[in-house]
Amino acid sequence: MTASTDGSKQVQTPAGYAPLDAPAIRTLLAELPEVAATLGGSPDRWGVREVGDGNLNLVFLVNGSVGGVWVKQSLPHIRAIESWHLTVERTYFEQAYFRAVQPYAGRFIPAILYYEPHLYCIVMEQLTRHVVLRGGLIEGYRYPRVARDIAEFVACSTFFTSDLGQALEPKMDGVARFAANHALLRITSDLVFTDPYRVSSLNRWTSPQLDAVAAEIRADAPLRIAAARRGRQFLASAQALIHGDLHTGSVMVTPDDTRVIDPEFAFYGPIGMDLGAFAGNLLMNYFAQPGHATATDAREEHAAWVLAQIPVFWTHFRARFLELWATQARGDVYAPSMFADSAGATALQAERERFMGELFADMLGFAAVKMIRRILGFAHNADFERITDPDRRAACERAVLDLARMLLVTPERFASIDDVLDAARDRAAKGSQ
Amino acid sequence: MTASTDGSKQVQTPAGYAPLDAPAIRTLLAELPEVAATLGGSPDRWGVREVGDGNLNLVFLVNGSVGGVWVKQSLPHIRAIESWHLTVERTYFEQAYFRAVQPYAGRFIPAILYYEPHLYCIVMEQLTRHVVLRGGLIEGYRYPRVARDIAEFVACSTFFTSDLGQALEPKMDGVARFAANHALLRITSDLVFTDPYRVSSLNRWTSPQLDAVAAEIRADAPLRIAAARRGRQFLASAQALIHGDLHTGSVMVTPDDTRVIDPEFAFYGPIGMDLGAFAGNLLMNYFAQPGHATATDAREEHAAWVLAQIPVFWTHFRARFLELWATQARGDVYAPSMFADSAGATALQAERERFMGELFADMLGFAAVKMIRRILGFAHNADFERITDPDRRAACERAVLDLARMLLVTPERFASIDDVLDAARDRAAKGSQ
Numbered sequence: 001m002t003a004s005t006d007g008s009k010q011v012q013t014p015a016g017y018a019p020l021d022a023p024a025i026r027t028l029l030a031e032l033p034e035v036a037a038t039l040g041g042s043p044d045r046w047g048v049r050e051v052g053d054g055n056l057n058l059v060f061l062v063n064g065s066v067g068g069v070w071v072k073q074s075l076p077h078i079r080a081i082e083s084w085h086l087t088v089e090r091t092y093f094e095q096a097y098f099r100a101v102q103p104y105a106g107r108f109i110p111a112i113l114y115y116e117p118h119l120y121c122i123v124m125e126q127l128t129r130h131v132v133l134r135g136g137l138i139e140g141y142r143y144p145r146v147a148r149d150i151a152e153f154v155a156c157s158t159f160f161t162s163d164l165g166q167a168l169e170p171k172m173d174g175v176a177r178f179a180a181n182h183a184l185l186r187i188t189s190d191l192v193f194t195d196p197y198r199v200s201s202l203n204r205w206t207s208p209q210l211d212a213v214a215a216e217i218r219a220d221a222p223l224r225i226a227a228a229r230r231g232r233q234f235l236a237s238a239q240a241l242i243h244g245d246l247h248t249g250s251v252m253v254t255p256d257d258t259r260v261i262d263p264e265f266a267f268y269g270p271i272g273m274d275l276g277a278f279a280g281n282l283l284m285n286y287f288a289q290p291g292h293a294t295a296t297d298a299r300e301e302h303a304a305w306v307l308a309q310i311p312v313f314w315t316h317f318r319a320r321f322l323e324l325w326a327t328q329a330r331g332d333v334y335a336p337s338m339f340a341d342s343a344g345a346t347a348l349q350a351e352r353e354r355f356m357g358e359l360f361a362d363m364l365g366f367a368a369v370k371m372i373r374r375i376l377g378f379a380h381n382a383d384f385e386r387i388t389d390p391d392r393r394a395a396c397e398r399a400v401l402d403l404a405r406m407l408l409v410t411p412e413r414f415a416s417i418d419d420v421l422d423a424a425r426d427r428a429a430k431g432s433q
Numbered sequence: 434m435t436a437s438t439d440g441s442k443q444v445q446t447p448a449g450y451a452p453l454d455a456p457a458i459r460t461l462l463a464e465l466p467e468v469a470a471t472l473g474g475s476p477d478r479w480g481v482r483e484v485g486d487g488n489l490n491l492v493f494l495v496n497g498s499v500g501g502v503w504v505k506q507s508l509p510h511i512r513a514i515e516s517w518h519l520t521v522e523r524t525y526f527e528q529a530y531f532r533a534v535q536p537y538a539g540r541f542i543p544a545i546l547y548y549e550p551h552l553y554c555i556v557m558e559q560l561t562r563h564v565v566l567r568g569g570l571i572e573g574y575r576y577p578r579v580a581r582d583i584a585e586f587v588a589c590s591t592f593f594t595s596d597l598g599q600a601l602e603p604k605m606d607g608v609a610r611f612a613a614n615h616a617l618l619r620i621t622s623d624l625v626f627t628d629p630y631r632v633s634s635l636n637r638w639t640s641p642q643l644d645a646v647a648a649e650i651r652a653d654a655p656l657r658i659a660a661a662r663r664g665r666q667f668l669a670s671a672q673a674l675i676h677g678d679l680h681t682g683s684v685m686v687t688p689d690d691t692r693v694i695d696p697e698f699a700f701y702g703p704i705g706m707d708l709g710a711f712a713g714n715l716l717m718n719y720f721a722q723p724g725h726a727t728a729t730d731a732r733e734e735h736a737a738w739v740l741a742q743i744p745v746f747w748t749h750f751r752a753r754f755l756e757l758w759a760t761q762a763r764g765d766v767y768a769p770s771m772f773a774d775s776a777g778a779t780a781l782q783a784e785r786e787r788f789m790g791e792l793f794a795d796m797l798g799f800a801a802v803k804m805i806r807r808i809l810g811f812a813h814n815a816d817f818e819r820i821t822d823p824d825r826r827a828a829c830e831r832a833v834l835d836l837a838r839m840l841l842v843t844p845e846r847f848a849s850i851d852d853v854l855d856a857a858r859d860r861a862a863k864g865s866q
Contacts, residue, residue: 162669163665163668163669168615168618168619168622168668169615169619171668172612172613172614172615172618173612173613175608175609175612175671176608176609176610176612176613177609179605179606179608179609179612180605180606180609181605182601182602182605185601185605186601186602189601189765189766190765193766194765194768194770194771197771198768198770198771198773219774219776221772221774221776221777221779221780222780224771224772224777224780225780225781225783225784228766228767228768228771228784229784231765231766231767232596232766232767235596235601235604235671235765235766236595236596236670236671236672236766237669237670237671238608238668238669238670238671239669332622332623332627332664332668333626333661333664333665333668333669334661334664334665335627335631335661337627337631338627338630338631338657338661339654339657340631341652343652343654344654344657346654347654347655347657347658348658350658351658351661351662
């Protein structure tokens with residue numbers, strides 16, 4: 001990220017762009033009759049509170065006498081590091097993703113009420129009852145629907161935007177639209193697939209506890225090759241429209257509802273990247289649970305519940321994707337008219353199973369690089385950051401790295417999701433010794 | 434191609450577009466000082482002759498007192514079938530490809546003198562001494578440089594536009610630009626990867642001689658799956674900017690010069706598609722040689738020479754691509770800074786060899802589908818069309834189909850290029866019995 005962190009290079013913001021504040025938000029929303037009705041009451045009485053806790057954006061909670069909305073706006077820099085400039089166009093890609101997947105997976109995203117293209121700001125449904133999944137899991141709450149819901153979300157959003165579910169013309173239009181998402185592709189390419197495997201001033205880890213394992217990983221040639229190969233796949237596999245950052249911080253939940261947020265990294269990439277982001281972040285939460293144990297709650301049952309969501313996620317995704325392929329194949333590849341006879345139908349079913357095997361392997365590979373970057377790279381997870389004792393945190397993080405290395409270097413050991421669970425339990429047990 | 438052949442649907446041509454004729458060409462070129470100087474003399478004395486023999490375009494030979502140029506313009510339909518409408522934008526993609534590869538492989542393309550964006554016409558260098566490679570090979574001529582030159586062309590044009598040779602930002606701009614090439618992607622998806630494997634009114638073959646084998650191929654489930662899998666790879670593997678139609682009719686040669694023409698199918702796709710198009714068309718020419726034998730020339734030596742160009746092509750491509758990767762890796766994948774130590778360098782070299790193995794397998798798979806579509810699909814090759822005796826033609830074509838089926842269904846039998854040559858010789862010998 002050398003160029004991006006060069007403080008001497010100012011990013012030009014587009015004409016008409018200015019960061020919003022409370023008065024500007026009142027003026028903007030007052031001119032939108034539906035939004036004003038949703039809020040209710042006089043605009044000067046609307047409460048406006050900035051609550052963004054992410055890295056990249058302003059997020060405002062706006063409330064009137066009747067209801068509320070969220071307003072999200074891009075900033076021309078990364079919040080955490082103001083000298084790290086970033087173009088504001090990412091909110092365009094966020095709303096474009098929401099619009100693209102709405103017909104297929106609309107019940108799992110917030111309603112988008114308005115997009116202001118000059119201000120790069122989105123006005124959306126306020127999810128007052130929802131919490132961020134990661135935080136809820138850290139605190140020990142269970143969400144019985146979430147694994148199935150995210151499985152359904154990934155199956156529908158990727159199948160219908162892939163060459164299996166969509167004709168090449170609209171698919172290629174989507175490829176072209178999201179290929180312009182340079183700034184966030186650059187972040188992923190550098191921070192996920194490159195920096196953790198070399199010396200970089202942006203890397204950080206629990207030190208000195210993990211110094212040796214960080215050096216081991218930077219010296220592990222087969223691991224580096226496996227990670228770089230996933231980086232190549234990320235940039236050159238235009239399989240479907242993916243969220244691009246589908247970790248547990250991009251999911252908001254209640255016990256009976258699930259919504260996916262923050263798709264600003266969206267582009268046409270490998271489906272396994274979304275699968276791996278979610279599965280990898282469940283695994284990290286699992287490994288973090290002993291770090292959140294108290295005298296009265298060892299977190300063993302909760303950890304087991306978190307781990308059990310991974311097979312629920314994969315199994316439901318697999319079944320749903322196969323079902324869509326069998327019933328909604330309107331794309332240009334594996335044209336049903338090529339396989340109308342009985343031998344063709346049998347061979348096509350076997351090919352579908354093989355394809356799911358590819359996605360399974362991709363899920364594990366991308367999960368592994370996602371885990372490594374959260375322990376050794378620039379951006380870390382609350383799952384571990386909230387463990388204040390560094391020795392205790394490092395023990396959890398080391399178990400994550402152990403599993404990630406196995407997934408990347410010996411993928412042949414993971415033929416089924418049970419193999420993953422067994423290895424995770426084994427690593428967790430070793431870490432707690 | 435149901436929609437495309439629907440005569441009731443008129444394609445709208447863009448404002449300012451009209452098919453060119455001789456007076457319009459004189460007016461256009463007279464306003465271009467460099468082109469006018471290249472031609473020389475008075476515009477009203479320039480000779481203008483329409484010589485297009487392809488399916489999709491008008492091609493004019495324009496000559497003045499000093500020199501000549503070519504003018505190529507898209508037509509809003511396929512020449513051979515006027516009711517088959519096609520948008521005229523493809524010439525835009527042709528010139529965009531020439532511009533994109535010019536810095537890396539400029540000596541293997543014609544000089545582009547002018548592009549007129551409203552008329553969708555390209556003014557380019559006239560290659561007076563050159564002939565179309567396919568025609569020359571059919572007539573028994575040898576071109577000692579062509580296999581190495583096309584290897585060099587494919588290595589340079591694909592390496593420098595891939596994530597190995599180019600940063601993601603310009604690469605994604607290229608992906609976006611060429612993803613709009615809908616009409617020609619549609620042709621490839623339908624005519625190459627779909628129609629030959631199902632009943633379609635657009636298919637034709639030497640009948641009744643090949644009726645049985647055409648039916649066998651339509652009934653061969655593993656073959657259909659393998660072909661469809663290549664179709665999936667074609668649409669979802671944004672590996673590099675490819676020509677998209679690099680057969681021996683897209684190459685013009687003299688004994689000491691090689692130029693690639695007609696890149697209107699260009700887009701970001703699998704490198705193996707360009708490799709397979711060229712290798713597959715050399716194989717077809719090889720199998721066609723007995724059909725061109727005469728009492729005084731059995732064509733055995735010439736056939737052997739054509740076949741021998743395939744290992745020259747692959748070996749040189751492989752060496753050149755590896756050399757570029759070792760010395761010009763300025764892309765975002767396999768970042769050199771990740772592999773700076775000696776273990777890393779060794780592992781990276783092994784990974785490069787593995788990648789070349791992937792490209793080799795891709796070349797053979799795409800060669801096979803290219804061969805099948807030219808024997809059983811809509812568009813056929815002069816290599817076979819010029820064999821007037823249908824029994825003789827069918828014997829050559831059957832050998833092509835035999836090899837293509839082996840390549841698709843038993844790829845594990847082809848570990849090296851020698852395995853391909855052995856199988857080709859074996860098939861050719863069986864065909865002549």
